[in-house]
Amino acid sequence: MxxxxxxxxxxxxxxxxxxxxxxxxxxxxxxxxxxxxxxxxxxxxxxxxxxxxxxxxxxxxxxxxxxxxxxxxxxxxxxxxVVASFAGSLGATGWVKLPFGLILQWGQATLPVASATISTASVSLPVAFPNACAVAIGNAGRAASSAHGYYPSITTATLAAGTFNLIGDTLSGGQSNVVNFDQTVPVSWFAIGY
Incomplete structure (x- = not known):
């Protein structure tokens, strides 16, 4: 030309x-x-x-x-x-930034053994969100109890730009057969922010 x-x-x-x-x-x-x-x-x-x-x-x-x-x-x-503005890092833990500013992140965490029906783990994000973490979700990879089963319900809390908490609950706290976390539970998580 x-x-x-x-x-x-x-x-x-x-x-x-x-x-x-x-x-x-x-x-x-x-x-x-x-x-x-x-x-x-x-x-x-x-x-x-x-x-x-x-x-x-x-x-x-x-x-x-x-x-x-x-x-x-x-x-x-x-x-x-693949447009170059789709920056990111692929892997078991990773992230991708979309051109208009939305960031998707994912990874693995482990809920520790606890002498309770609730176990909590803090997640450090691969990259901090510039403004806010809009939502984070988790999915349990196995039961909280080796003897009784009970896949824990997973919720998230304390959403911040670079961290959030995963909370696993066997939902048996008010029952006669309380199920505590007697083994670690792997959790896959996904977070969206901007």
Whole structure:
């Protein structure tokens, strides 16, 4: 891609004419007295600049001998289809930041053994939310008691920019057969913030 560089080209882009009614090109029809569409200099300048802009914005220098610069600029922006602004870290614990600021995070935590029907674990997020943690949820990976079962109900509390608490409860506190946490419980968690 290269800007027009023949002897009739001007050094500075002239101001475009006032916008008219949008339309389409026509080859005309001489038999019917219809003229072909006149391609104006201001329209050609606009098209030229629309093509040059992504090339220059991505650090390219316009090169008359390279007809693939626009394609290269587009590929540098989207790569294999994943926009670069989707920053993140994939893994068992990870996060992804969406272009408009929403951040999704996930990971694993462990509720410890407790001589109670409730066990709590603090989670440190992979990246702190710039503003707030909007919601966090958890899912128990096994029973709280090796003898009685009871997958604990998981809730979250104390949502902060960089941490939150997971709370597991066997919901047996008021029953005659109280089920305490006699083994650790792995918990998968997911948090959304911005």
């Amino acid at each position: 290269f800007r027009i560089d023949n002897s009739s080209a001007v050094a500075n882009m002239p101001a475009p004419a006032a916008a008219g009614t949008p339309g389409y090109f026509s080859e005309g029809n001489p038999a019917a007295g219809e003229a072909a569409t006149i391609v104006s200099g201001d329209w050609l300048n606009i098209v030229q600049e629309e093509i040059a802009a992504p090339i220059e914005e991505t650090g390219g220098t316009l090169d008359k001998t390279n007809p693939h610069q626009l394609l290269a600029a587009i590929k540098s922006l989207i790569g294999t289809g």
